[in-house]
Amino acid sequence: MSKKKSAYLIKQRAFLKVFLLAEIEKGQSYGLQLKKIIRHKFEAYGFEPDHSEIYRSLKELTRDGYLKKTEELVEGADLKTVEVYRIKDKDKVKAYKELVKPDLDRSRDLLRKAIDEIYS
Amino acid sequence: MSKKKSAYLIKQRAFLKVFLLAEIEKGQSYGLQLKKIIRHKFEAYGFEPDHSEIYRSLKELTRDGYLKKTEELVEGADLKTVEVYRIKDKDKVKAYKELVKPDLDRSRDLLRKAIDEIYS
DNA sequence: GTATGAACACACTGTTCATAA
DNA sequence: TTATGAACAGTGTGTTCATAC
Numbered sequence: 519m520s521k522k523k524s525a526y527l528i529k530q531r532a533f534l535k536v537f538l539l540a541e542i543e544k545g546q547s548y549g550l551q552l553k554k555i556i557r558h559k560f561e562a563y564g565f566e567p568d569h570s571e572i573y574r575s576l577k578e579l580t581r582d583g584y585l586k587k588t589e590e591l592v593e594g595a596d597l598k599t600v601e602v603y604r605i606k607d608k609d610k611v612k613a614y615k616e617l618v619k620p621d622l623d624r625s626r627d628l629l630r631k632a633i634d635e636i637y638s
Numbered sequence: 639m640s641k642k643k644s645a646y647l648i649k650q651r652a653f654l655k656v657f658l659l660a661e662i663e664k665g666q667s668y669g670l671q672l673k674k675i676i677r678h679k680f681e682a683y684g685f686e687p688d689h690s691e692i693y694r695s696l697k698e699l700t701r702d703g704y705l706k707k708t709e710e711l712v713e714g715a716d717l718k719t720v721e722v723y724r725i726k727d728k729d730k731v732k733a734y735k736e737l738v739k740p741d742l743d744r745s746r747d748l749l750r751k752a753i754d755e756i757y758s
Numbered sequence: 759g760t761a762t763g764a765a766c767a768c769a770c771t772g773t774t775c776a777t778a779a
Numbered sequence: 780t781t782a783t784g785a786a787c788a789g790t791g792t793g794t795t796c797a798t799a800c
Contacts, residue, residue, distance in 0.1 A: 523793090524686045527647045527745070530771075533752065540756040550782060559755065563748040566644045568772055573784060592781095598779050600782065619757065625647070626749040628683040632653065633742050635679065636660040636735065643772090650792070670761060688793055693763060712761095718800050720761065 527625040528618075534567060534575045536618045539584060539611050548600040549573055576603055584611050647745040648738075654687060654695045656738045659704060659731050668720040669693055696723055704731050 541547065541555060549572055557566045579585045586606040592598040605611055661667065661675060669692055677686040699705045706726040712718040725731055 524688070525684045526650045526653070526687070526792095528749075529769095530646045533646070536756055537752055548782080549784095560748065560751065563744055563751065564645045565748055567646070568644070569782085570773085570784075571771060574771085577784085592779095596779080598781085615756065619753075622749060622753050622756075624683055626746060626753065628680065628685055629648075629742060629746040629749065631680065631683065632657055633739075633746065636656055636742075637739065646771095649790095668761080669763095689761085690763075690794085691792060694792085697763085712800095718760085 525621075525624070527628065528621045530567065530571065531575060531578075532618060532621065534571065535579055536615055536622070538572070538575055538579065539605070539614065542585065542603055543605055543611065546602050546604045548602050549576060552576075579603075580606075583607055584614060645741075645744070647748065648741045650687065650691065651695060651698075652738060652741065654691065655699055656735055656742070658692070658695055658699065659725070659735065662705065662723055662725055663731065666722050666724045668722050669696060672696075699723075700726075703727055704734060 537556070538552060541552060547555070550569060553566070553569055553572050556572075560566065576585065576587075580587050580603070583606060585603045588602050588604070589599050590602045592600055657676070658672060661672060667675070670689060673686070673689055673692050676692075680686065696705065696707075700707050700723070703726060705723045708722050708724070709719045710722045712720055
């Protein structure tokens with residue numbers, strides 16, 4: 519007997535994780551660089567998660583086998599290193615994206631419906 | 639120096655409050671009845687907030703002067719009463735709805751943008 | 759069972775602290 | 780300063796408990 523529980527909008531963590539995967543698919547990156555990418559892409563919407571939330575998401579994605587992390591020297595700098603993330607398992611990433619898509623669509627549609635109901 | 643802080647999606651409480659106002663604008667109602675209305679309108683999206691969350695929202699809206707609450711006898715029943723809510727200040731409600739709309743639109747657009755970025 | 763509301767508990771996430779280059 | 784990560788702390792919300800009809 520599965521008691522279907524209520525779902526409001528997709529959680530920030532899940533939102534961030536799928537976005538980070540899509541971004542890292544385009545090319546390797548690291549924590550604060552991803553934060554900047556998010557800032558630029560979503561600045562019109564006032565969204566820029568805290569660095570801790572990004573690190574937490576990357577950590578989970580690595581722990582769960584979607585990403586691999588390597589410490590690499592920063593070009594130009596002396597001994598400065600950054601933690602670079604790459605896709606570890608393409609198929610797994612693809613499956614994850616498809617898994618999350620319904621929840622993203624549902625969230626968008628829920629807002630659409632509410633806006634229509636409230637302001638029509 | 640106002641440090642503009644990040645905003646993810648609109649909070650459930652704010653979402654609920656504006657929806658409840660719009661619903662009560664259509665006619666008086668009470669807690670669990672509003673819960674049922676929400677269930678039916680959003681069942682396609684799996685959204686049905688807990689009764690406590692609805693009572694909390696109604697309490698805030700009453701405290702802040704948007705709604706008025708009266709205890710009324712349930713028709714047909716003996717001495718059973720319900721807490722009926724009505725709009726207290728139409729202009730204030732209208733202003734509140736306009737205040738919240740940008741955040742609803744922003745949330746919907748943020749999801750739109752993300753879905754487009756991730757799955758394009 | 760329906761209805762209301764408070765009390766409790768915890769998940770999520772923002773802030774701060776620590777460390778290093 | 781940039782970069783990473785852990786630790787701390789508060790907020791929001793789901794679960795449970797209490798009361799009444």
